[in-house]
Amino acid sequence: MKIHRPLHDNGSVLLWTVLVITILSLFATEVLRAVSSRYQVALQTSTWQEALLGAESGIDLAVVELRKSLYPAPNGAWSGWTNTPGDGVISHGLTTVPNAGLADTPMTVEVDVDAPAQLIDASNGWQYYRIRTLGTMPLTGPPRIGFNKQDNRLRKLTLQAQRFIDNLFTSETNTPHAARRLEAIVAPLSSFNQAIFSVGALDLNNQNIVVDSYDSRYATKSTNGQYDVTKRQENGNIATDGNLIDAGNAYVYGDVSTNSGTAINTNHVTGVIRTDFYQDPIPIADPNWTSINPTPSIVTGTATLNASSTKGSAQSRYRLSAISIAGSQTLTLAGNADGSSSYIEVFVSGDISVTGTAQVILGQGVNATIYFQGNVDIAGKGVLNPANQPANLLLYGVQPVDSVTPHVNLGGNGQITAALYAPNHDVTVNGGGSSGHVFGSIVGKTVTMTGVTNLHYDEALGSDGLINNYQIVSWVEDTR
Amino acid sequence: MLIAMSIFSAISLALMMGFVSLERNFAATTDFATNHTDSVRISDYLALDLRRALSVQTAPNSTTITIPSYYDANGNPQTPQLDGEGGVYYGASGSSVQINYYLANGTIYRQQDALTPVAIAENVSDFNFTVTDLGKVATTRITFKPIFRSSGASQSAIDATAVYDTVLLRNTRTDTGTGVY
Known part of the structure; x- marks a missing residue:
């Protein structure tokens, strides 16, 4: 329906x-x-x-x-x-x-x-x-x-x-x-923008070492350009590209940085403990100067190398196959008689050895840059840096030609005042004289401190030396 | 006839209520979306200035950011200069530009030095923005009151609207005095 x-x-x-x-x-x-x-x-x-x-x-x-x-x-x-x-x-x-x-x-x-x-x-x-x-x-x-x-x-x-x-x-x-x-x-x-930097292991060896800083350029941070404990600064930073720092209970007046790693025995670190650090260890090449002072070509006894008032002058550039002094022999890097600023550059393709009571002596006013490719063993009386300015003695470890890692042993009875950049060398700093003081900056493939009681980083080094980063x-x- | 009218009325009432609910829901959703867009914009404005900040002073709903004096009086970029201590400046030595963000009368303003404040978000009386200065980074948090309930939004509902941003301050901080990060 x-x-x-x-x-x-x-x-x-x-x-x-x-x-x-x-x-x-x-x-x-x-x-x-x-x-x-x-x-x-x-x-x-x-x-x-x-x-x-x-x-x-x-x-x-x-x-x-x-x-x-x-x-x-x-x-x-x-x-x-x-x-x-x-x-x-x-x-x-x-x-x-x-x-x-x-x-x-x-x-x-x-x-x-x-x-x-x-x-x-x-x-x-x-x-x-x-x-x-x-x-x-x-x-x-x-x-x-x-x-x-x-x-x-x-x-x-x-x-x-x-x-x-x-x-x-x-x-x-x-x-x-x-x-x-x-x-x-x-x-x-600068290559020297840290108190201590190692590509690999960094060991301060539980010696209660003090790592701090001063700035030789400023009267408020130094006295007459020298370290003064009362003007201590807290930029004595130590760092590694590796993943372990044994601060050895050191009194570090600065930051401790690893590359995603661990810092141990850091009870006395005043700065920040960071794990986000990495810095390219830029290798140093053979300077290959086009013009040099040809003599001497090797130092095996007491010798004098002359600096020049002109930076980069061929007369003050030396290429040596080795330096080996022993007994009471000395190697003098002589400057101007009046102590005014002078410059000298030395490349050593082989080893540097200072033993016995031998000594390397910087003249007054001399700014020395030493490149080395082999092993460095400095004992004896060590290196005399009369103005006690680390910037006056820059030591650069040149990239080795083979895969063997050379070493640097810095020691001797004298106080060590130098800036060392050797990212391809295993570095050991021992002694530092009777006071155990080292002034400057240390960079190595590995860094071990033995018998050193104080490392004072001169912040002026941060604007000196070779550039290794931006x-x-x-x-x-x-x-x- | 009576039954038909009743059914018709019931359906009409249901439809009307449905439309009203839809409309209210639509209004609340639109409001939420608009407020979220405002939050993102405020966050982007703050991030833009925090990235180039030299210093930051914070307070609830008020933040002052100091940035380099990059432009000259004609609005053209200036050539950078070194200050002799590893720092860089633009324009006259020690010069900078202050930018103030603040909430007033339901509007969030961005004011550069003594210039006329520019509104960056309007009708935002229910907004809260906070900047937390953590040294190397600054974080921002922006919230508003959603209007989904006639009784007003609970605190948890307000918290749920938060837009966060963490900004790495690219410049060397001048207010920390500790040098380069």
Whole structure:
């Protein structure tokens, strides 16, 4: 049997259905509008953040190249870059990084490194570098500004035309993208920026040694340029690239740092115990001077090598196959008669041996730099550094030609005042004279202290010697 | 007829209540999304300035950040200079720019030196932002009151809205006096 529904009933149902569908559609439209606009903002925000990662990667890339340039040639530094940065010369690098996220849009990193004359440290001639980077990420989706003007003011996205042209970078285009610009200044760091640094094990041998610092440049941190316990500073940092430091209950007036490792017997450490340390042990190459003083070529008895008032003079550069003095023999590195500043550089391809009551004597005013490739055994009366300034005697261990690790044994009856950088040598410091005091900085493949009671790090060494690292000292984002 | 009217009324009432609930829920969700976007923006603003900070002074809903004086009077970048002690500065020696973030009358402002404050989030009287200075890093925490309940949000609901950010301060801190980190 058929039921006939009145026509006006059908009309009411239809009307209600249409009304409900209309309301639901309006609601869905509003939801979609709200969701899509917020999705757009979220996407633009994440793109903007990614651009910052790109720009910061640019700084990392530049610092890596700068660090490479410290290695003995050929080091591959600046390979693929437009130029090598020098005074006033600009280097330019461009890298496109495939990006798995954000719809496979590639990130572009553009880097500019230069060396402004204003960034030369007058005290030592070291060049600081300026690194400027641009990180760019394409914006996916429609090129619409966000619904909130405050978001737009913060992120300054490029949607139609390049927002900002600074005549420095070329990789920005008119296509929709987010761009971040950074400027960092990196400073050179000395090989001697720690009191003690070892690539591997560092053992202070439970002698209750005191490691502290002073600064021979400032009267508030030293007396007449000499260590003064009443002006003790707390930058006697010790560090290792390895994972173990036995501080031996030393009184360390500074930080103790390992590379994800453990520091034990650290009851008397005044600074921070860190586990995030790593420093490239940049090897030292044979200086290979083009011009030298040819005599002598070896020292096997009492001898004198003359320094020169001119730094880097061929007359004061010596290449020796060995130094071996014994008994009461002496090796004198003689300076000017009036004690004014003079300079001498010596490369020893073989071993250095000072035994008996023999002694190496620095003349007044002499600044000596000694490179050695073999073993070093200094006993006897040790090394006389009359001004007691560690910066006057810089000892560099040259990368050995074979895989055998040479050693350095610094000792003798005399006080040890020197800065030693030998990242390929096992270093043992023993003695330090009757007082057991060592002034300077020690870097070795491994470092062991025996019989030393005090190591006083001269902070002035931090701006002397060879550069072996770069560190960011200023960081600014260009928000124009 | 009476039965039909009753059923129709019940369905209409249910639909109306459903729409009202949906609408309220939609409003609360929109409010939450808007507030979350505001939180992220405030966090991004703070992070932008904290990254380049030379020093930071914090108080609840008020933070002052000192940054390098990178731009000259015309808004162009200045050439960096060395201070003779391993530090770098822009512009005149010792110059810097102070940026103050504060909440006033339901608006969070960012004011650079004595310039006109710029609103970075409006209608945010229920917001709280805190910056914690941990030396090498600073953390930010931003919360707001969600409006899903007519009786007001509980503390746990407010805590659940927190947007956190941890920022590594890239510059050598000048206010710690301990040198390079």
